[in-house]
Amino acid sequence: MQPGDRPRVQRVIRWRSPLRGLWLTSVFGSVLLIGLPVVILTGLLSYIAYGPQFGQAIPGDVGWLKLPTFDWPTDPSWLYRLTQGLHVGLGLVLVPVVLAKLWSVIPRLFAWPPARSIAQLVERISLLMLVGGALFEIVTGVLNIQYDYIFGFSFYTAHYFGAWVFIAGFAVHVAIKLPRLREGLRSRSMRAVLRTSREDTVADPYEPDGLAPADPDPPTMSRRGALALVGGGAALVAVLTAGQSIGGWTRHAALLLPRGRTRGDGPNDFQVNRTAAAARITPEMTGERWRLTMTGGVSPVVLDRAALTAMPQHTARLPIACVEGWSTTETWTGVPLRDLARLAGVPSPVSAFVRSVERRGAFNRATLQRNQLLHPDALLALRVNGVDLSPDHGFPARVIVPALPGVHNTKWVGSIDFRAGD
Ligand SMILES: Nc1nc2c(c(=O)[nH]1)N[C@H]1C(S)=C(S)[C@@H](COP(=O)(O)O)O[C@H]1N2
Ligand SMILES: [Mo]
Numbered sequence: 001m002q003p004g005d006r007p008r009v010q011r012v013i014r015w016r017s018p019l020r021g022l023w024l025t026s027v028f029g030s031v032l033l034i035g036l037p038v039v040i041l042t043g044l045l046s047y048i049a050y051g052p053q054f055g056q057a058i059p060g061d062v063g064w065l066k067l068p069t070f071d072w073p074t075d076p077s078w079l080y081r082l083t084q085g086l087h088v089g090l091g092l093v094l095v096p097v098v099l100a101k102l103w104s105v106i107p108r109l110f111a112w113p114p115a116r117s118i119a120q121l122v123e124r125i126s127l128l129m130l131v132g133g134a135l136f137e138i139v140t141g142v143l144n145i146q147y148d149y150i151f152g153f154s155f156y157t158a159h160y161f162g163a164w165v166f167i168a169g170f171a172v173h174v175a176i177k178l179p180r181l182r183e184g185l186r187s188r189s190m191r192a193v194l195r196t197s198r199e200d201t202v203a204d205p206y207e208p209d210g211l212a213p214a215d216p217d218p219p220t221m222s223r224r225g226a227l228a229l230v231g232g233g234a235a236l237v238a239v240l241t242a243g244q245s246i247g248g249w250t251r252h253a254a255l256l257l258p259r260g261r262t263r264g265d266g267p268n269d270f271q272v273n274r275t276a277a278a279a280r281i282t283p284e285m286t287g288e289r290w291r292l293t294m295t296g297g298v299s300p301v302v303l304d305r306a307a308l309t310a311m312p313q314h315t316a317r318l319p320i321a322c323v324e325g326w327s328t329t330e331t332w333t334g335v336p337l338r339d340l341a342r343l344a345g346v347p348s349p350v351s352a353f354v355r356s357v358e359r360r361g362a363f364n365r366a367t368l369q370r371n372q373l374l375h376p377d378a379l380l381a382l383r384v385n386g387v388d389l390s391p392d393h394g395f396p397a398r399v400i401v402p403a404l405p406g407v408h409n410t411k412w413v414g415s416i417d418f419r420a421g422d
Helices: 007-014 023-048 079-095 095-109 118-145 155-186 188-194 223-243 246-254 305-310 335-344 369-372
Strands: 292-297 301-305 314-323 329-336 351-356 365-369 379-386 398-400 413-420
Touching: 007 351, 023 079, 023 095, 023 155, 023 223, 023 305, 079 223, 079 314, 079 329, 079 369, 095 118, 095 223, 118 155, 118 335, 188 223, 292 335, 301 305, 305 379, 314 379, 314 398, 335 369, 335 413, 351 369, 365 369
Parallel strands: 292 413
Antiparallel strands: 292 301, 314 329, 329 379, 351 365, 351 413, 379 398
């Protein structure tokens, strides 16, 4: 084959876009430099909110990657809604920016030889961790919120350890590249770029180890066009997803909302995580013969639903905020958990172990901390929005606690074991 027979292949391999250069990479880089720490921090907070001190964060045993744990607060009640909404929402919105950043540096990813010194080798390895980690976190995160557990490992475990690989790569990369980023941002004025049309777009000067091409093609797009394309992509993702956390009319635009499909009727018309049928909850389990068993005191206390409804009721507006990023705020009525603790004979509990009548599944139990039991709005809810809970939302009784991750708002509660301090 003659060299002249394959100009297209050559073109691709030689990466000749005139937009590629330090300035554009630095602009994408600074967006990620601000956004990714928020995604990282809220992700780590989510692990802490799950209560690793009770062995109920996943993965349970993380060795020396153990985070400093603290009792997750109950105020403000929308705290987890905010942190997890940000984690998932911002994580998704930044995907187009991550892809654009990767596109902008792609010639360097294939630089050969891969390393000429030890320092460069460290940089290359950190780059592998950064890029591999970022793509891995995006893929596992997206698959989790779309319920496609196609991988043969636990999402939480993979996402947690993947995060540390990514964080390490990110930290090294920022430390090495920060001066270049500053230099890049100063190399052009944003105002000038926003005024430059495609015809007037010129490539950055070529440097041997730089990003700009040696022999650039004519521009097919201006730099402002590239920024608009990437920004538009991010905005589109935002519109398609943010509604699941923000709620109200924006929810109608949240077409990527995975929980929009199963809902209830009337006052119970809001997202259902796992339906009663899916959890194999039968009418016998939750009907006349249902009892709440409370232990921890001198002897067990057993209540039926009539006894619970006869107790003083409390109403609170509280969100359910799922790890998947969606949330919904409803008006719940039921018996404060602290009243139940007193009735059980443990007026000052340090924790409580809640169990559902649901037999299988990882979400049929939760351990609650002291502040989550003693908060006046922490409820064993019997009603929502003025009517009895629907079977899908946890009838006859469910936990609802301010700022608690959704997963621990156990539905179809069967027993509570209150634990006093030792
Ligand atoms: N018994 C039981 N309780 C459960 C679950 C479950 O699968 N089984 N799912 C949890 C999760 S992950 C969330 S986000 C909330 C959702 O509550 P909802 O279905 O009423 O919206 O319930 C929680 N309580
Ligand atoms: Mo959840």
